[in-house]
């Protein structure tokens with residue numbers, strides 16, 4: 379079976395979700411470090427335009443977005459089960475609403491220490507000014523939101539070691555990303571905003587203790603060679619879709635929030651949770667690129 383290859387960088391919060399998931403499952407994986415800003419010449423040939431991190435690759439299958447990456451890991455390695463109840467909804471809240479509060483608190487703290495090249499890159503990513511002064515002005519609101527979200531964590535841990543019971547679930551993985559990032563990028567703010575939340579503090583250490591599985595490095599060039607030698611796995615089943623799109627249609631897929639770079643290809647699978655497009659791309663022959671359905675826009679090419 380092909381190896382799990384994670385394209386990431388160490389400070390990436392969304393990648394931390396995947397690394398923790400790999401820890402919970404106790405899996406071996408290959409780590410490919412990608413740049414923090416554009417250009418990403420050894421990532422884009424795999425995704426066809428998607429630039430965000432993380433991206434997971436298994437042979438000639440490429441998974442864009444932590445949502446579909448976590449779903450694929452759960453499907454391929456069901457033990458121990460991680461996804462429970464309404465976990466996917468918690469995941470999207472942690473990715474979007476809580477994460478935006480974390481971004482504002484972190485960059486208000488880092489302030490003028492943020493490099494210009496990073497600011498310019500993130501302006502292109504979002505299509506909006508990366509305005510540190512505005513983030514500083516909004517910090518009191520963002521901090522209040524952050525603490526209100528962390529209080530849900532504190533309350534959610536009243537009965538058990540983890541949010542979904544006695545063992546880790548996707549809710550833990552998703553929420554932890556925000557606590558981890560704030561704690562590493564702006565430790566003083568994390569200390570203040572978590573103060574008195576003893577269960578959340580103990581939980582943070584417990585989740586950190588789950589580890590990252592068995593990581594070993596691979597070069598980006600080697601990952602491209604793996605993709606060029608592999609055949610894509612059979613796509614997941616399709617179902618009738620409200621868009622009227624079906625396998626065989628030429629489509630464009632784009633994130634609906636930021637980093638909307640379009641990926642064009644032929645639809646090979648479409649269902650309520652996933653869109654998979656095939657891309658013929660020269661030396662890399664035929665890759666299947668997977669996107670989550672929630673949070674992505676699909677249109678006819």
Ligand SMILES: N[C@@H](CCC(=O)N[C@@H](CS)C(=O)NCC(=O)O)C(=O)O
Pocket residue numbers: 389390391392393413414415416429430431432442443444445473503637
């Ligand atoms: N919805 C995406 C969001 C990913 C995301 O925002 N990743 C950040 C890094 S943690 C990113 O790509 N930033 C721009 C970059 O690294 O080029 C996911 O769940 O994977």
